[in-house]
Amino acid sequence: MARNRTDLFGGLLLLAIAAVGFLFLAPLPFGSAARPDAAFLPTIVCALLGALGLLVTLRGGLGLPDAIERIHLRPAACILGAIAVFALLLERAGLPAAVAGAVMTAAGARPGLLDWRSAAFAALLAAGCTAAFRYGLNIPFRVLP
Amino acid sequence: MIAPRLLGLALTASVWAGTAAAEKFPSRPIQLIVPFTAGNVVDINARAFAEVFRSEIGGTVVVVNRDGAAGMIAMGAVANAAPDGHTLFFGPNGQLTLQPHLRKSLPYKVEQIAPICLTFESPFAIAVRPDSPHKTFADLVEAGRKNPGKVSYGLSGIGSVPHLLFHMVAVRAKTEFNAVAYKNYSLLAPDILEGRIDFGVMAFGSFQSPPMKLLAVLREKRHPRYKDVPTSTELGFPAESGAFGGLYAPAATPKPILAQLEAACERTFKAASVQKMLDDTGAGTEYEGSAGFARRLAADSANKAEAVRLLDLKVQ
Amino acid sequence: MEQVFDGLLLGAGVALQPTNLLYCFLGVLLGTLVGVLPGIGPVPTIALLLPVTYGLPPSTALITAAGIYYGAQYGGSTTSILCNLPGEASSLITCIDGHGMARKGEAGAALAIAAVGSFVAGTAATVAIAFVGPPLAKVASAFSAADYFSLILLGLIGSVVLARGSVVKAIAMIVLGALFGMVGADPTSVQERLTFGIPALQDGIGFVPIAMGLFGIAEIMVNIERATGRTMLGATIGRLWPSREHWRRSWRAILRGSGIGTVLGVLPGGGAVLASFAAYLAEKRVSRTPERFGTGAVEGVAAPESANNAAAQSSFIPLLTLGIPANPVMALMLAILLIQNIVPGPALVTTRPDVFWGVIASMWVGNLMLLVLNLPLIGLWVRLLGVPYRYLFPAILVFCCIGAYSTGGNVSEIWIMLAFAAFGYALLKLKFEPAPMLLGYVLAPLMEEHFRRALGLSHGDFSVFVTSPISAVFLALCAALIAALAWPAWRRRRETAFRE
Numbered sequence A: 001m002a003r004n005r006t007d008l009f010g011g012l013l014l015l016a017i018a019a020v021g022f023l024f025l026a027p028l029p030f031g032s033a034a035r036p037d038a039a040f041l042p043t044i045v046c047a048l049l050g051a052l053g054l055l056v057t058l059r060g061g062l063g064l065p066d067a068i069e070r071i072h073l074r075p076a077a078c079i080l081g082a083i084a085v086f087a088l089l090l091e092r093a094g095l096p097a098a099v100a101g102a103v104m105t106a107a108g109a110r111p112g113l114l115d116w117r118s119a120a121f122a123a124l125l126a127a128g129c130t131a132a133f134r135y136g137l138n139i140p141f142r143v144l145p
Numbered sequence B: 001m002i003a004p005r006l007l008g009l010a011l012t013a014s015v016w017a018g019t020a021a022a023e024k025f026p027s028r029p030i031q032l033i034v035p036f037t038a039g040n041v042v043d044i045n046a047r048a049f050a051e052v053f054r055s056e057i058g059g060t061v062v063v064v065n066r067d068g069a070a071g072m073i074a075m076g077a078v079a080n081a082a083p084d085g086h087t088l089f090f091g092p093n094g095q096l097t098l099q100p101h102l103r104k105s106l107p108y109k110v111e112q113i114a115p116i117c118l119t120f121e122s123p124f125a126i127a128v129r130p131d132s133p134h135k136t137f138a139d140l141v142e143a144g145r146k147n148p149g150k151v152s153y154g155l156s157g158i159g160s161v162p163h164l165l166f167h168m169v170a171v172r173a174k175t176e177f178n179a180v181a182y183k184n185y186s187l188l189a190p191d192i193l194e195g196r197i198d199f200g201v202m203a204f205g206s207f208q209s210p211p212m213k214l215l216a217v218l219r220e221k222r223h224p225r226y227k228d229v230p231t232s233t234e235l236g237f238p239a240e241s242g243a244f245g246g247l248y249a250p251a252a253t254p255k256p257i258l259a260q261l262e263a264a265c266e267r268t269f270k271a272a273s274v275q276k277m278l279d280d281t282g283a284g285t286e287y288e289g290s291a292g293f294a295r296r297l298a299a300d301s302a303n304k305a306e307a308v309r310l311l312d313l314k315v316q
Numbered sequence C: 001m002e003q004v005f006d007g008l009l010l011g012a013g014v015a016l017q018p019t020n021l022l023y024c025f026l027g028v029l030l031g032t033l034v035g036v037l038p039g040i041g042p043v044p045t046i047a048l049l050l051p052v053t054y055g056l057p058p059s060t061a062l063i064t065a066a067g068i069y070y071g072a073q074y075g076g077s078t079t080s081i082l083c084n085l086p087g088e089a090s091s092l093i094t095c096i097d098g099h100g101m102a103r104k105g106e107a108g109a110a111l112a113i114a115a116v117g118s119f120v121a122g123t124a125a126t127v128a129i130a131f132v133g134p135p136l137a138k139v140a141s142a143f144s145a146a147d148y149f150s151l152i153l154l155g156l157i158g159s160v161v162l163a164r165g166s167v168v169k170a171i172a173m174i175v176l177g178a179l180f181g182m183v184g185a186d187p188t189s190v191q192e193r194l195t196f197g198i199p200a201l202q203d204g205i206g207f208v209p210i211a212m213g214l215f216g217i218a219e220i221m222v223n224i225e226r227a228t229g230r231t232m233l234g235a236t237i238g239r240l241w242p243s244r245e246h247w248r249r250s251w252r253a254i255l256r257g258s259g260i261g262t263v264l265g266v267l268p269g270g271g272a273v274l275a276s277f278a279a280y281l282a283e284k285r286v287s288r289t290p291e292r293f294g295t296g297a298v299e300g301v302a303a304p305e306s307a308n309n310a311a312a313q314s315s316f317i318p319l320l321t322l323g324i325p326a327n328p329v330m331a332l333m334l335a336i337l338l339i340q341n342i343v344p345g346p347a348l349v350t351t352r353p354d355v356f357w358g359v360i361a362s363m364w365v366g367n368l369m370l371l372v373l374n375l376p377l378i379g380l381w382v383r384l385l386g387v388p389y390r391y392l393f394p395a396i397l398v399f400c401c402i403g404a405y406s407t408g409g410n411v412s413e414i415w416i417m418l419a420f421a422a423f424g425y426a427l428l429k430l431k432f433e434p435a436p437m438l439l440g441y442v443l444a445p446l447m448e449e450h451f452r453r454a455l456g457l458s459h460g461d462f463s464v465f466v467t468s469p470i471s472a473v474f475l476a477l478c479a480a481l482i483a484a485l486a487w488p489a490w491r492r493r494r495e496t497a498f499r500e
Helices: A005-025 A040-062 A073-093 A095-109 A116-136 B003-020 B041-057 B069-079 B137-146 B161-172 B185-193 B255-270 B272-280 B290-311 C002-015 C018-036 C042-053 C058-083 C089-103 C107-142 C145-162 C167-181 C207-226 C244-264 C271-286 C299-314 C316-322 C328-339 C353-384 C389-408 C412-429 C434-457 C469-499
Strands: B030-034 B061-065 B087-092 B113-122 B124-128 B152-155 B178-181 B199-203 B213-218 B243-250
Touching: A005 A040, A005 C167, A040 C167, A040 C434, A073 A095, A073 C207, A073 C389, A073 C412, A095 A116, A095 C389, A116 C389, B030 B041, B030 B069, B041 B061, B041 B087, B041 B113, B041 B255, B041 B272, B041 C042, B041 C328, B069 B087, B069 B113, B069 B243, B087 B113, B113 B255, B113 B272, B113 B290, B124 B137, B124 B161, B137 B213, B152 B161, B152 B185, B161 B199, B161 B213, B161 B290, B178 C434, B185 B199, B185 C107, B185 C316, B243 B255, B243 B290, B255 B272, B272 C328, C002 C018, C002 C107, C002 C353, C018 C042, C018 C058, C018 C353, C042 C058, C042 C328, C058 C089, C058 C107, C058 C299, C058 C328, C058 C353, C089 C107, C089 C207, C089 C271, C089 C299, C089 C434, C107 C244, C107 C299, C107 C316, C107 C353, C145 C167, C145 C271, C145 C434, C145 C469, C167 C434, C207 C389, C207 C412, C207 C434, C244 C271, C244 C299, C271 C299, C271 C434, C299 C316, C316 C328, C316 C353, C389 C412, C412 C434
Parallel strands: B030 B061, B030 B087, B152 B178, B152 B199
Antiparallel strands: B087 B243, B113 B243, B124 B199, B124 B213
């Protein structure tokens, strides 16, 4: 059974990506070696990726034992969540709300960070970003909901 | 200085226009969405246009660059924006007249867009290096007929407006040329000058520097900047319409606002600074209002449909 | 020779006029500020100021824009070193060892070496432009599509050198990056590839969302798991200035980087990226301790930072002497000149010597100003690392989001950044290195474009790649590099086989 888990899962991930690539490149014109078309090089790259994925997977089965470092769900979810909150709020509620929402979501990443200081910082950053980017650099952000 | 005086005149005009309009428009900053990166010829003209347009319309006008996907992202953003005249498209014709023939799905419908005014043209020309053995366009056609497919030319992309335009010329000349795509002209220019490629089909604004020799302009009438260069129509190979463009709004925008925008656009177009920029970049054209612009777009669309069919282009 | 000195004297007269000095200073200051903000580079900033330039004399307009351009280069290295956030492709390489130094508590030294290296490189490139500009311009026009292809292939193979861990995994990352780089519209036609119907992907995956996701944000996600203290890197801030040892290790790297950058910078289309990258690889190959690279080796900061600044400078050469804009910033410079009714090209030096020499002289003045501006700022930047992590990381996240959005004015770019942050986190957990992947992503589409163009020009004849002398040399170097990379592994295997 597999001992090197980072290689095993890494190799499988590469194989999966190569498979998706093949699937979506299949309908595109391939051309020929002398006249390569849209799918020519990407298909070759996918084939290479598949071969390397296989190699890494096999190494995973044979290599030295290696466990995957623990994944901490809470910080990962809060940081990715902060980006999502920003993206969702930006065009609906405006820049200040998006900044504040992202800061408050990110504060959940570690216990004890969600307090009045984070809220004050969120408000400060929202005001600062709006001043600098909307009015200073003239990037047309929506300001109010 | 003329500029401050012009500015003063424009301000008076806008105050007058503002009181004449029944409802308050604009009520917030107007975005001119440009489908190219900053520094592109169209972008530069959009910025010169916006400088004057803001005083003509009486509000803030911001140029926003949303390049990518052959301008379809920008056009989609305008088509789906609130139809209140605050989100406008400033760009060429291809998104309305070419892309619908190439693609099954677009992020917008052609009917969602109302043309307001035509303000610029991007003509294309056949350029060779100054010491090229091809002295005239007829020489090129002759070379192409002798060795079909062996004479190569550079252009911005397969399936682009210059490609379709020149392909129609080649079809009429009953020859075939080898089209080689260049994502940007900065690599095409050295290839032409060093003789690695025979000629280029290049947009105005891209061949003044480095200097090249023009054999023909793909246009009906001679271009005022290049009066001594023959046009493709003169040479017997008409190239119907190239790239032209101007201002567009979402089609559902209220009629009075569209009229207000069109009037402001016409005044802006006549401003000296806007004219100078159009002239400097070789993008000058005759002004068309909404009706004339729509007619040009419809004719161009039919033309592009035919070219796409002849070339058998289709996006998978 | 004498002409050059006369010219430089004339140029100094132009560049040292009080108004030009003022505009140069405003330019470099603005450039530094926008360079620090991820995703907001020199192009939108110069474009925003374009209408202002109508009213300025041509040399002043150009000096201001040029100041923004290299100011942004200096500013860009700051975020790469402090936060592992490369603002553009040419500062990608700096992240590897620059941020490595910051992790070791040597952020101040890294910033100082970067600033001094950039200054030396700027000086060297200015001298090169003045004395050998026209011959260097010949390099730019001599490169055919086949030559570019072979050069970039050499770069891609060289990316393996970046690997610290498993070589097979590094190669897999380069190939994966190449696949990501090929997403979007095919470079020669209207076909779309691997876009899954997402309009934002039609023009490819943007550099800013992929680089910030994989580098900056994935880094934050891992840091926050490991962090124990109140500050970001956990390490002490350490000394502000480089030690004697730092200088001893980096002065040769600075000179080599300046040379490589000056030559490769003249290539239109990717000159600065290739330069920073080539300088790093060269440094790692000549180093007696290549194993230090990737963990905060000072040469790994000095070489690419010098190279990208020299390249930024020498990218003016094709514009000033041939009239060919080598990158989007140069296209804006061309626009500024054309608006002023000046056509750049071989005749510029005689028709408008004030503009030609004024700009060249101002490059050196601007670099000096940047050095004077940046050295005192180092203390401030480094102190930023001492800001409690709870404030710093949300702020970086917000700046990344704003940067990703402002590149195309599109919320989808933020979602793409999110996807790559998650992917980058997974890669770190699976012990894959993101740096070779980003290089594959940057170089592969360029390689494909030149490959297909070379075959288009040769009517499908593959012999162009060996009949062109420049291309043949690069292909030979590729073969030599593969041999050099494979040899130690092969020998090791043979030795172990013998022992058994």
